[in-house]
Amino acid sequence: MALVSDPPLRHVAIIMDGNGRWAKARGLPRTVGHYRGAESVRKVIDRAVEHGIGYLTLFAFSSENWKRPLDEVRDLMGLLRFYLDREVKLLIDRNVRLNFIGDRSRLSSDMRDLLDRSVERTRHCTGMVLTIAISYGGRAEILAAARELAADALAGRVDLDGLDEESFGARLQTHDLPDPDLIIRTSGEQRISNFLLWQLAYAEMIFVPTLWPDFDEAALDAALAEYKRRERRYGAV
Known part of the structure; x- marks a missing residue:
């Protein structure tokens, strides 16, 4: 059942912020906030499917989050394992295809294997594409694309005169996703924190x-309703 979006948004991206502050306000460990945040992930995915949104991207763990205390990083990775073990079947039931972006080199080998298995299990799904950004940084992504382009140019594999935004974007990790129409950040912070x-x-x-x-x-629902009230001009009058 389509709800607010008519026509539906193609791509919504969300910076999920505030788990730690939610827990602190209740005198609870930060881990509890992360687990409660995982429940919000499920609610938002289900609602996005109902809205007919084609792509949903969630910022789960940034490249800067590796600076957090080791115990918290370990808990976050454990939560991801728990989530994927429990939720992938539900994603399949909702015809949601799973995708990941980020620097996998910093993840453990068993975590990388888990991501690959989860993607493979949902590969046949034809509905909404759910992208989870893990160990992701926007600057690092752009730099990696620029390095790849420079190497190809030095090797004579690319003509720089023919380079445009589309061909550069094709080298990014999001090359098979449309650009987001809307980004939502929770917790009251007003910055994009190196995301996309x-x-x-x-x-x-x-x-x-x-x-x-x-x-x-x-x-x-409220965020999507606010989006509908805006007029997008893309630089035009």
């Missing part, structure tokens, strides 16, 4: 005060 720097050039931005564990179906 190239891809967000013309995205509408909505910053909400709600902490991520409290972000639910109604909160997503």
